[in-house]
Amino acid sequence: MGCERKYESTTSSIEGITTGKGRCICDVVRAIKDIQDAVVDNDCPECPTNCFLEPLGGLVSPARQQADTRVFMLLTKDGTPFKAFFRDNDYHDCDCFSVFFRVEDIFDGCCATLRVLEPVDRHKKEVNLINDCGTKLNLKKICEVRNFRLSDSCITVDLNCFCGIECVADVFLGVCE
Template sequence: MSKRKDDFDFNCVCKAVQNIKDLQDAVEDNCPTSCFSDLLSPANFVGDTIPFLLYTKKGDLFKAFGNIGELRGGECFKTPFFRVEGIDGCCATLSLLRPIGVDFCETDDICNVERLVKTDFCIEVDLGCFCAIQCLDPRLVTNFFRGQESVASVEDSVEVEVEDVQEDDDDNFGGRRRRRR
């Protein structure tokens, strides 16, 4: 006898996000000899975040915006990278991870992301609206200095601002160069 779709308590995305939250909580509880810390720390890297991407039922990458209105300093940003902060059934609170490229500037090119920086910008989502999740390497979530874990607030770890404006035909930022301040 096969199961109907309605017989499942959660979809696979809900289960995956709940498992990620459990792993993150186990590491945050400072249990140094557990198998959970080994899962997040395959090479003695101590991290507390499993970053992930979500895909809509149409197969599109889900994205959210942080710092809309630029009221907290820094620029508004768009990201498809998330960290689970809380989960209740299939409803989750996700914090936005700011993507940083090889030149220490924000990037929209997923394949050129070198680091993800934690922020305190969050979004509430219904995980039942997604059909796929892709977990990423926890080592992506670091500060600009390799080997250091990023802090919970982007204001404390990194701010990317426009410091000077230069005209440059090869520049992908419309003539503006962004530098770490």
């Protein structure tokens, strides 16, 4: 599932980050974790969806005063979003897959623990991202997602197995409440 790149060290334009080809997802997720941990004031950034934007809250316009999570999606080699199961509090449905994550920890170079985020629409109702047969991701449903809720489910991944990352939003989920 990895991108099969050779590791070659280069220096990034981001202060203090040394990247290797094939490790860019690791570096981005590490940067997201640092940004979430820092939560500092912001200048106006040039690119509004750059995963390296600081501080947390910089992905929304105008920047939110309070944000504790940078929501992102990981993309597999074929460009499809990576999906993970989460425990849903509503036990009567089967719409418990998501493509949205919050980084909780990064360790051993390029492994990460990600919290699976429940996708919700503008009416705060959960969005079922799986097709009617329950077998594939319905990409059109991703467009209905407007917000997120914390789930109790986490997944540990090898970040070397992904070829892309897309930062979606900075939101307040009340992580420490």
